[in-house]
Amino acid sequence: KNCFMLFIFYRQNVSCSHSLMAFATYIIGQTPFPEFSAVVMLDDLQIMYYDSITRQAVHRSYDDSKHYDEEKSDAGVIFRDMYNDMKGRAFYLKEHLNHTDGVHVHQRLAGCELLNDDKPGPLQTWDAFDQKNKEEFIFNEEKNNFQIELPWIMWDNLQFAHMKFLYKTVYHPVCIKVLQSYLQMKKNNVMRKVKPRVRLMKKTLTDSQGLQISCLATGFYPRHINLTLFRDGQPVDDDQITGGEILPNGDGTYQMRKSLVISEEELREEHKYNCTIKHLSLDNKLDITFDVADPGSFSQSVVFSVLVFMCVVVPIITALIIWRKRQAAGKCSVKFS
Structure with a gap:
């Protein structure tokens, strides 16, 4: 829920830029849902789905890209890595936070952004466990900077360097490439402007x-x-x-x-x-x-308008009826004379 609200807040506050976001869920415990699932959104358009049952990236619409096989392979690599990472972290957090048995949910919102000038923005990842804990990863390509906010796990220098390498050479370039590709294919949808x-x-x-x-x-x-x-x-x-x-x-x-x-x-x-x-x-x-005239005055004006209507229209209708009767009477007298 926390990650979903982050997604809603994020999209409501991004006006001219475009984003590619994956919303992933890993579940510990018995439920009717897949152990792991992920939905990929281009802005607010769903373009891809993946879960741990099929282990296949499923496109939500026809993809005529000549790089389709490559994109599907890249998506499979990213999702499998995300699945294994979230699984390991979920079980670690369950023990670390001393949670009892039952259903526990680890959520992740991850993605990148193209800014207004088509310049790649940062790659960001938000994590939540049982809706209470948050952790954030940020990679800024321009500054070549990788940082972790509110870490759940203490990272040593080797782990930190490894994650920076993955974000820089795998996650960020793949995310930007897919974002640019789908933005070109779906531009008629995501770049349209409809007046309210x-x-x-x-x-x-x-x-x-x-x-x-x-x-x-x-x-x-x-x-x-x-x-x-x-x-x-x-x-x-x-x-x-x-x-x-x-x-x-x-x-x-x-x-x-x-x-x-x-x-x-x-x-x-x-x-x-x-x-x-x-x-x-x-x-x-x-x-x-707004016209916020006093409701009482409004009612009185309506009554007055009805009375005016009655006074004007009723005599006209009455005169019309009398005239038609006289016309009919005249025709009858000519016929029988």
């Missing part, structure tokens, strides 16, 4: 006489979006807002909704509420103002 459709909603709260306003942006891609609710030009505090999660639509696009409850007292104060949206598909931000 925005809908403002309000609902009267009968129990409190207040009002709930909601701003919904849907149908956008890529998934990174900035949706902010304002009160009198100032952002509304997050603890007053509900929603805000980015959710997938069935067509490969995304949606986000944020809601705010306005009390009856606040309605009388006549604040101005806005919904502002920023997205890569938009040249300028969208800024839309």
